[in-house]
Amino acid sequence: MSDDRHFVVSEPGRLDRAVTAAMPELSRSQVRRLVEEGSVQVGDQVVTRPAHAVHAGNAVTVVEPIVPNLDWQAHEVPFDVIFEDEETLVLDKPPGIIVHPRPGMNAVTLINAVRARYPEVREIDDSGRGGVVHRLDRDTSGVIAFAKSEAAQHALKQQWRERETLKRYTAVVEGFVDPTDGVVEAQLGPDPRDPRRRAVVERGQYARSTYHVVEQFGQDAALLDVQIHTGRTHQIRVHLAAIGHPVVGDQMYGRSSELIDRQALHARVLGLTLPSSGEWREFEARIPDDIEALLAALRRCHAGETQQAAAG
Numbered sequence: 399m400s401d402d403r404h405f406v407v408s409e410p411g412r413l414d415r416a417v418t419a420a421m422p423e424l425s426r427s428q429v430r431r432l433v434e435e436g437s438v439q440v441g442d443q444v445v446t447r448p449a450h451a452v453h454a455g456n457a458v459t460v461v462e463p464i465v466p467n468l469d470w471q472a473h474e475v476p477f478d479v480i481f482e483d484e485e486t487l488v489l490d491k492p493p494g495i496i497v498h499p500r501p502g503m504n505a506v507t508l509i510n511a512v513r514a515r516y517p518e519v520r521e522i523d524d525s526g527r528g529g530v531v532h533r534l535d536r537d538t539s540g541v542i543a544f545a546k547s548e549a550a551q552h553a554l555k556q557q558w559r560e561r562e563t564l565k566r567y568t569a570v571v572e573g574f575v576d577p578t579d580g581v582v583e584a585q586l587g588p589d590p591r592d593p594r595r596r597a598v599v600e601r602g603q604y605a606r607s608t609y610h611v612v613e614q615f616g617q618d619a620a621l622l623d624v625q626i627h628t629g630r631t632h633q634i635r636v637h638l639a640a641i642g643h644p645v646v647g648d649q650m651y652g653r654s655s656e657l658i659d660r661q662a663l664h665a666r667v668l669g670l671t672l673p674s675s676g677e678w679r680e681f682e683a684r685i686p687d688d689i690e691a692l693l694a695a696l697r698r699c700h701a702g703e704t705q706q707a708a709a710g
Contacts, residue, residue, distance in 0.1 A: 404631070405593025407456040413440065414448035417460060420593050437461040457588050475511035480681050485550035485674040486543060487516065487529075490683040493539040493660050498527050512544050522548045532558055532629065540567070540665025541683040545673075553673040558629060564669030567624045567634055568685060569609075570662035570692055571643040572652060575620040578611040582637040586630045595650060596632045598640050605630045607637045615696040619646055623666075634663060646692065658692045 405420040417429045417438060432438055433448045439459040440452060452458070475495065481488040491497075491508060498509045509530055513520045522528030522545065529544045531554040545551035557563050587602030589595035606627040613621040620643070624634055635651045638644060644652025648661035655662075669680040685693075 403460045404588040405458055406588050406590045407452045407454055407458060410453045413445055413450040413452050416452050475506055477511060480541060480683060483674050485547055486672055487546055488541060488543050488681045491534055491539055491542045493537045496536050497533045498530055516546060518546055522551055531555055534665055537660035538663045538665060539686050541668040541681050543668060543670060550673040557670055564680060565626050566667040568664045568666045569622045569624050569634060570646045571620055571622055571638050572646055573643050574617045575611050575643055580609050582607045582641055584637060584640055586633060586636055596636050603630055604628060605633050607634060615700045619696055657695050658688050662689050662692055664689055
C-alpha cells in the first residue's frame, strides 16, 4: 500500500502554496522542486508548474521526497527473513516501522535495514526506494517482498500492477460480523475532511476486499481472514470501518484499545511468481505476539461468559 500523501485543496490558489499548507514539514523551496520534478499530481494529471491554479475540492497527490540515508542505524532493526534467492527477498515486517523514508523523519526505515544487510539492493537506483515493490502501513505487520535487482523489481511491480499476487491478511475487528463471508467493493480516495485519511468516495479508485469470519467473540469482536484484490492505501482499514467493523486498535479509522497498542492487522500470506524461476510461491508470516495476546484475552473473556450463560 502507498505512503504517498493525498489531500484535498480547501481554498483556491497556487499549487505550491496548497502543498505547503498541507505539508508544513516541507519548505517552499522543497515544494517548488517537487512540483518541477513531476512529483505532484492534481487529479490524475502530473503538474510541473508551481504557479498552477488549483480549486477547492481538487485532489492532490504528492510523491514524498527522500530524507538522508540512515543505514548507519539500520543493523539494529529486527526482521525475520522468510525466503531469499538471488532476485527476491521476503521478510516478516515488525509493526511500528515505515517501509521507506518520508520527509521530516530521522528514524531508520525498513528499506534502510534491507540495504544495510543486502548491499546489492542499494545498486538498483538512487531514489531511496530501489528494491521496494509494495508497502505496508507503519503499524501493520507481516510478509513483505523486496527486489534484489532492477530486473526483479520491474517483474514484481508488474505482478502488482496486473493484480497477479495473492494478499491475505489477519484482522481482528470490532463487533459481531454478519454475514460470516462478505465482499466489500467501495471506491477509495482522499478524505475531503482530513488529508491524512482515505475514505469511501464517489469518484475514487476501484477497490475490492473479501473476508471470512474465522472466530467470533460474542458481540465484541471477530477474527477475520481478509483478501484484498486491489492494493489501495489503507484499503482494509477503510473498507472494514465502512461496513461498521473497524480494526481493533485503529486510532485513525476506529478507536484505541486497551488490549493492543496498534491496529490488529497482519499481512499473513503473500503469493507471487519468483522472477528467478517463474515458480509460484506462497509465503506466510506467523501471527505476532501482540495479536496472539489480544486473541487470548478475547477468548478468556468470552469463554467465561459462555460458562455463565450455560450455568444460568
